[in-house]
Amino acid sequence: MxxxxxxxxxxxxxxxxxxxxxxxxxxxxxxxxxxxxxxxxxxxxxxxxxxxxxxxxxxxxxxxxxxxxxxxxxxxxxxxxxxxxxxxxxxxxxxxxxxxxxxxxxxxxxxxxxxxxxxxxxxxxxxxxxxxxxxxxxxxxxxxxxxxxxxxxxxxxxxxxxxxxxxxxxxxxxxxxxxxxxxxxxxxxxxxxxxxxxxxxxxPLDRGEMADYLAALGGDDVQMISDVVDRAEGNPFYAEELLEAAIDGSMMTDGLASLLLSRAELLSDAAQRVLRGAAVAGRRVDHDLLREASGLDELAFEEAMREIVSRGLLRTNGEYGYAFRHALLQEAVYTDLLPGERTRMHSEFARLLTARKGAAAELAYHYLAGHDLAEALSASVEAGRRAERLGAPAEAHRHFEQALGLWDRVPDAERLAGTDHVRLALRTAAAAADMGDNHRAIAQAREIPPSAEVSERLAYYLYDSDDVPGAITAAEAAVAAAPSGTPVLARALATLSRALSWGARHAEVRPLADRALEVARATGASDAEKSATIMLASWAEYEGDLTRAEELFGSAAARDSGDLAMDLRAIFHYARIQFEHGSMAAAAVTADRGVRLARDAGLTWSTYGTDLRFLQFLIRYMAGEWAQAQETAAGFGTRVGKIPEAILSSFALFIEVAMGMPAVEERLTWLRPFWSDALVAYMSRGLAAEHALWRQEPELALEHATAVLDTMDAIDVGNIRISAIALWALADLGRTDGADELLARARRAARPGMGFEGRAWLARAEAEWHRAHGRADVEAWRAVVEAFDVGFAYEAARSRWRLAEALLASGERVAALKEWERAVEVAASLGARPLSAALAELGRRARFAPAQPGLLTGREREVLALVAEGLPNREIGERLFIAQKTVSVHVSNILGKLGVSSRTQAAAVARKDDLL
Structure with a gap:
């Protein structure tokens, strides 16, 4: 019932x-x-x-x-x-x-x-x-x-x-x-x-609810319902069992387990045997498997099942199996089994599942419970392998550890496991690292007798745990122990070069990577070859040989190593260096390829999958493809709870701040708790500073920029951009205090091999320094425009705004108008409302021509007329028979072309300039 x-x-x-x-x-x-x-x-x-x-x-x-x-x-x-x-x-x-x-x-x-x-x-x-x-x-x-x-x-x-x-x-x-x-x-x-x-x-349900519930189940005796309510303590399942017992005339025993077992004890001997077998199998069990385990013939088994199902102990589950009505019932029956009975039945299920080639994890469970340690060892290793291939490193680690624990208790363990003890221990450590527990991986690797392969893996785990000295020691031991001309030597050399990078022994990186590359090619170690190539490319970039760096990154990205993580890493760095050198179209193609590879492999949210999506977004943003950039940013999410999510969310601020979108404030609210992280602070507080500057809040902008700089290493190239923003704030405030220090900081962070964007931001810092000192330096701003005008559409337009200002101050009105018009056109096409508003203000002060009716399309003028009437987008769409989303696009274009940031301002400009 x-x-x-x-x-x-x-x-x-x-x-x-x-x-x-x-x-x-x-x-x-x-x-x-x-x-x-x-x-x-x-x-x-x-x-x-x-x-x-x-x-x-x-x-x-x-x-x-x-x-x-x-x-x-x-x-x-x-x-x-x-x-x-x-x-x-x-x-x-x-x-x-x-x-x-x-x-x-x-x-x-x-x-x-x-x-x-x-x-x-x-x-x-x-x-x-x-x-x-x-x-x-x-x-x-x-x-x-x-x-x-x-x-x-x-x-x-x-x-x-x-x-x-x-x-x-x-x-x-x-x-x-x-x-x-x-x-x-x-x-x-x-x-x-x-x-x-x-x-x-x-x-628990209250007394009235319990009484209603029992009445709905068929209870019609007031005293009986009252007794059940008293005993059930608000638990519906317990109440059902008590009511069932009372209706059947059974005694309502003290405990739930006893009550459940009293129902089972009413079954025939055959049905009880089947029920006990089902409890050993788990909450659900296959029909044929349960019949074979019961030892009954088909007819007797079906009769037993009919009896069990009719009493509501098991119910049919799917097409071919049964499930206990409630987990508590399965637990009660299983717990009631005698130890010997339990062992025997687990052994029987293990035998049957082996014949059926059942899941290795289930086999390991039953063999271990049945005390067959040899089969449990074999099944545990296979279960670990399968868990690895399913992407379940924690379960793989559990099974491998279980097998290692059985190793010394089982004769001929190596044959049963299909591997030796060292190989299994390495695999266990790898599973620990894969599940994010590098400390356990390190501890387990240290328990293995040292060898070149073991030391190389240990070095890898130590480096990932930020123990660089330990990683160097282990990697050197691996190189020393590795046989000449082997893949192990290639990997050890590549790992040592990685461990030495950016440290005091950085000069050793290139010769080690060269040697790793040579050995890898000779031995066919494609993963070591790609790793060494990436290290050599990074070295070339650091040394300022950008052509060689791009060539090596391209070579690494072109080959499939069979290691998806390594392939994505190579593609990311190739796209990054193309982007930084101003090759926007080529960078876009490479980034798109990487994003597709990550998406098709299900690795969109992996480290390099995320980095590639950001790079794809940044390329589109810089190139002025803002519709596609917005589409990408929409997947970055606002509601963040961890630092990696906050980093991804910060990316969206580039487009939202530049377009003056209302979402900026909400996103910054979510990101504020993560400003202790350097990368989150660099991006989100840096963009919060720009947002404040567009809102004429230079003091707040300076506060954001200064806070970011306080957390940055002096040689970090990011100092250049943040220092330029801080100088913008000082110039708007009309202050010079701190300006010299900010410019010096930007110059110190510059390095050989710095990409076009870095050099452009340094030029911007120089120009803003002049502005902070009250000088409108035309040549300084012209240098900024030229530096950004290699594919960075928005930044070039923003720089032309300042160049137009400087030209006006120097009396070059015709040249100023030309730069202003180019900036207005780009800002309008992008929908960069804050920049459009700033340009409109400059145009009014300079008495440049007001917004021209010809700049608006016929449809835009129709939309503007209805905006001026105060109609919302939905009603405008209904009037003009177009979609509300299309209206929104038209309104954004109108605001950009008129150089205003609100519908009210657009209506005012339209009336003032006879655009209606």
Whole structure:
């Protein structure tokens, strides 16, 4: 009876359901959200999210539900695989387009060659994010208290990265299972701080709600309902069991476990045997597997199952299996097994799963529980390999560590594992590094007998942990121990050159990289070859040989090394150096190629995937392709919770500040808590300073710029740009104090090999220094224009604004007008409202010609007339039979062409200059 309540009327949870529905509605409107539903076992979490699922389906959402299992810690991404199985239509096509997701499904795509699981995890996470953007989706992950670490990591990633997708992510968990050191506790604490996360805690139902609930289940005896309410303590599942027992005439025993077992004890011996087998299998079990494990023939098994299902202990699950109605029931039956009985049944399941070539993680679980250590070792190693290829490094590490723990207890371990102890230990350390635990990777690498390969890996982990001296020592040991003319020597040399870069022994980098390149080519070590080439290119760039640097970066980017991370790194640096040298078109082609590679591989959110997207954005921004730049920036997100997200969000400020968009203030509010990070501060506070200058707040701009400079190393090339902005603020304030120091700082940060942009900003700092001292130096500003006028459309236009000012001050009115007109045209075409407004003000002061009617198209003049009437965009669209979005574009163009920043100002200029 109780098991039928999944589709009964929801009682006592309307407030909680309304809170979840708000998250769902926000997702439907394009603001993704996450809800975490906690409560004791049996309190009604599944019933609540089932109701939410019904509402979601009615609203046009695809509903995907995945469930963790108690052995989920051994099975990576179990709830995700469970959820993806039910995908249909567009979502199924979206999975097919992402092979890394297909690997999670039964009979899915081949796992492929063994690879670095940390990178594979990034691929999976990125692919999952892209998959969820396919259509409105409600993704429910149940019983997160049993989730594996990789699933927990995915939950955190999606909670942070989902922004404007129409996605509602809901997770449920048991609060009574979260002991003090439970790994989900930390995750929940982190997620609940995010503004996009709604936490819902289910408390016990009150007496009235419980009575209504029991009546809905068929209870019609007032005294019986009262007794059940007293005993159930507000827990709906417990109440169902008590009511069932009371209706059947059974005694209502003291504990829930005893009550559940009393139901099971009413079964026949055959049915009890089947139920115990199902409990050993887990919460869900395949029909054929359970029948074979029971030892019953087909007819007897079906009779036993009919008896079990009719009593509501198991229910059918999917096409070919069964599931316990509630996890508490499975736990009670499993706990009641005798030790010998439990061992024997685990062994039987292991035997059957081996014959069926079942999941290695399940095999390892059953073999270990069945005390077959030899098979447990073999299965653990295979489970680790599979977890690696699925992109689950934490689970790979767990399985490999388990195998290492069994190694000395099992004869002939090397044959069973298919590898030697050193190789397995290296793999364990690599899995630790891939899951972000470099300290554990270092500790495990140090436990392995030293060799060239071990020392090289140790050096790599130490360098990534910022222990440069330790990395150098380990890398030198690797070079000394590596046999001549081997791939290991090539990798050791490349790693040593990397460890020595930018330090006191920087002069040794080039000869080491040269030697690494020679050995790598001779031995076919493509990864070491690419790494050495990148180091040589970086050396050439540092030394100022830009032609050689670009050539080497291009060579590295042109070849496929088989290492996606290395390939993306090479493409990024090639695009970067092309950009810095002013080759905008070539840089755009290279960056686009890298972004496509990252997207197709599911690595959009990897380190270099993110860097390439920013570079692609910056190229479009600088080249004046602002429509495409805005499109890219839209994916950077505003609601940030971590430094990497804050860095990405800061990028969007370039376009938002330049266009004077209202989103600037909101974005800066979100970024303010992260200004302790140097890169976030450099970008977001530097742009906050520009924003303040456009708003005529030079004191605030100087405060921002000074704060950024205080955190920067004196030789950081970023000093040039921030010093130039600070000098702009001083000039606007009419102050000279500090100007000389700022210019000196900019000059000190300049270095050989600096790109066009760096040299242009240095010229800008020089020109602003003159302005701060009250001099309108024409030649200084002409140098700035020439420096930026190699593809930097906006910066060139902004510099022409100051050049026009300087020309006017020197009496060269005709030349000033020419520069002003060019700047006005570019600013209007870009929609750079603050610059347009500044140019309009300069034009009024100079008595240049007012805005010309011919500058506006016929449609723009129609829109302007309706703007002047005070109509909003929606009504203008209705009047002119055009889309509201099209109206918005026309309004932006009008503001830019008229050199104003608001609709009110546009209407005033239109009336004043007879444009209506």
């Amino acid at each position: 109780g098991w039928q309540n999944e589709h009964s009327v929801l009682i006592g949870r309307l407030v909680e359901l309304d809170r979840l529905t708000v998250v769902l509605d926000s997702a439907a409107a394009g603001l993704a959200g996450v809800a975490l539903v906690g409560g004791d076992a049996g309190i009604g979490k599944t019933r609540l999210v089932t109701e939410l699922g019904e509402r979601a389906k009615a609203a046009g959402f695809a509903v995907l539900v995945g469930q963790c299992a108690e052995l989920g810690d051994a099975l990576p991404y179990l709830p995700l695989a469970d959820a993806l199985r039910s995908a249909r239509g567009e979502l199924r096509a979206a999975i097919d387009a992402r092979p890394v997701l297909g690997r999670l499904l039964p009979g899915g795509t081949d796992l492929g060659p063994e690879t670095t699981s940390g990178l594979t995890q990034q691929q999976l996470f990125g692919s999952m994010l892209g998959f969820l953007a396919a259509q409105p989706v409600l993704l429910i992950l149940e019983d997160l208290h049993w989730a594996d670490q990789s699933t927990r990591d995915l939950l955190v990633f999606l909670s942070r990265m989902l922004q404007t997708e129409r996605v509602c992510l809901v997770g449920t968990y048991r609060t009574d299972d979260l002991h003090r050191r439970h790994p989900l506790r930390r995750v929940l604490a982190e997620l609940k701080r995010l503004p996009s996360v709604t936490a819902v805690e289910l408390s």
